[in-house]
Amino acid sequence: MAEPAPFLIAALSARALAASARRAGQRVVALDLFGDEDLKAAVLDHAVVPGDPFGGFDEAALLAAAERLAPAGRGHRLVYGGGFEARPELLAALGRGRAICGNPPEVLEGLKDPGTFFALLDRLGLPRPEFALVPPADPAGWLVKRIGGAGGSHIRPAGGVGPATGIYFQRRAAGRPVSALMVGDGEGGLLLGFSEQWPSPDGAAQPFRFGGAAQPAIVPPKVFAAIAVALFPLFRATGLRGLASLDLLVGEDGFVVLEINPRPGATLDIFDGAGDSNLFALHVASCDGELPDRWRRPAARALQVVYADGPLEVGTDWRWPDWVADRPRPGTRVGRGDPICTVLATAANADAARQIVAERQSRILDGLARVKEPFGS
Numbered sequence: 318m319a320e321p322a323p324f325l326i327a328a329l330s331a332r333a334l335a336a337s338a339r340r341a342g343q344r345v346v347a348l349d350l351f352g353d354e355d356l357k358a359a360v361l362d363h364a365v366v367p368g369d370p371f372g373g374f375d376e377a378a379l380l381a382a383a384e385r386l387a388p389a390g391r392g393h394r395l396v397y398g399g400g401f402e403a404r405p406e407l408l409a410a411l412g413r414g415r416a417i418c419g420n421p422p423e424v425l426e427g428l429k430d431p432g433t434f435f436a437l438l439d440r441l442g443l444p445r446p447e448f449a450l451v452p453p454a455d456p457a458g459w460l461v462k463r464i465g466g467a468g469g470s471h472i473r474p475a476g477g478v479g480p481a482t483g484i485y486f487q488r489r490a491a492g493r494p495v496s497a498l499m500v501g502d503g504e505g506g507l508l509l510g511f512s513e514q515w516p517s518p519d520g521a522a523q524p525f526r527f528g529g530a531a532q533p534a535i536v537p538p539k540v541f542a543a544i545a546v547a548l549f550p551l552f553r554a555t556g557l558r559g560l561a562s563l564d565l566l567v568g569e570d571g572f573v574v575l576e577i578n579p580r581p582g583a584t585l586d587i588f589d590g591a592g593d594s595n596l597f598a599l600h601v602a603s604c605d606g607e608l609p610d611r612w613r614r615p616a617a618r619a620l621q622v623v624y625a626d627g628p629l630e631v632g633t634d635w636r637w638p639d640w641v642a643d644r645p646r647p648g649t650r651v652g653r654g655d656p657i658c659t660v661l662a663t664a665a666n667a668d669a670a671r672q673i674v675a676e677r678q679s680r681i682l683d684g685l686a687r688v689k690e691p692f693g694s
Contacts, residue, residue, distance in 0.1 A: 323361055325387035328398025329370055332643050333585040335359040337597035346386040354644040362386055373400050376407055389414020398581050402429045403465025418604045419559045420579040428577045429465045431485045441550045444573045447488040451480055460487050469516060469525040490573050492566030495534045498588055500603045501557035508545050510614050511536050512584045519654050531619035531667040532587050540572055559600045586661055587618035618663050619670035621678045625651045629685055640677060
């Protein structure tokens with residue numbers, strides 16, 4: 318019997334999904350912006366697609382690369398990550414002739430449209446921040462966000478921002494930034510765990526740029542129960558399939574909902590494992606309508622994105638430690654403020670793991686400052 322066609326993974330950064338697929342024993346090909354060394358090690362083939370983290374993929378190049386690696390009509394299934402939130406029509410084009418393993422474009426579009434999504438929350442009686450599509454009269458205490466934006470780099474204070482298409486305004490709310498990892502089968506779903514995020518600001522231009530995350534996040538029992546109850550009507554109303562995350566602000570007595578990311582997200586590395594803990598396998602099974610009887614959360618973990626504090630070129634003689642992911646190809650040029658790599662840590666608890674990744678981030682930046690001096694293990 319012939320082997321099934323490989324999965325096609327498409328994401329701005331496909332490495333985490335590809336690594337999870339490899340742990341699941343799946344054959345995959347991948348499209349992303351970076352072509353990191355550890356992506357290449359996890360896939361049968363890959364292509365680096367022109368584009369940038371803010372504007373996304375070049376459409377023609379993405380579709381052409383997909384046709385080379387996973388021709389339409391040949392049985393390839395598409396698993397997508399970040400990069401399509403603001404461009405559901407591109408996801409639809411990529412999905413033609415390939416079964417989408419995940420939420421279809423219309424679900425993605427509805428959940429990322431603030432008017433549609435916040436109206437849904439209101440119907441379900443779920444708390445959310447105040448929002449507006451036009452600048453507030455007094456911008457103090459308000460943020461401006463790009464519709465379909467991801468990663469925090471698009472968020473900034475609303476002062477001085479005028480009316481424009483593709484943005485919305487959101488009043489600041491109190492609480493810790495917590496994300497609920499969940500999985501749906503089109504009718505119901507499961508809550509898998511909580512992680513807490515923190516920013517890595519790049520001055521006034523990007524004060525909320527995503528820095529890292531650690532799990533498990535501490536959520537008061539009363540709030541935990543309220544969030545768990547809230548998920549069931551959300552699953553029924555949206556028909557979510559596969560992995561998704563619900564971004565929240567959590568306090569001692571309650572929570573507010575910020576957004577849903579209806580695809581595998583940035584916390585994949587800190588929740589993924591092998592066997593019953595494998596998220597790629599769980600994503601595929603749930604998209605096929607099969608929720609697991611159980612899922613084992615792995616040990617406490619953290620990740621930190623390491624950003625360049627100046628322009629650099631990755632030398633051919635640098636040795637990356639085992640705890641580094643998203644390893645740039647030798648000769649890669651990185652501009653100031655661009656992501657270099659991701660550092661990971663496992664520890665007894667989330668606080669300890671977060672401290673370790675902070676130390677490892679410093680080691681990477683110190684090592685890069687010493688030109689052509691290899692990193693220690």
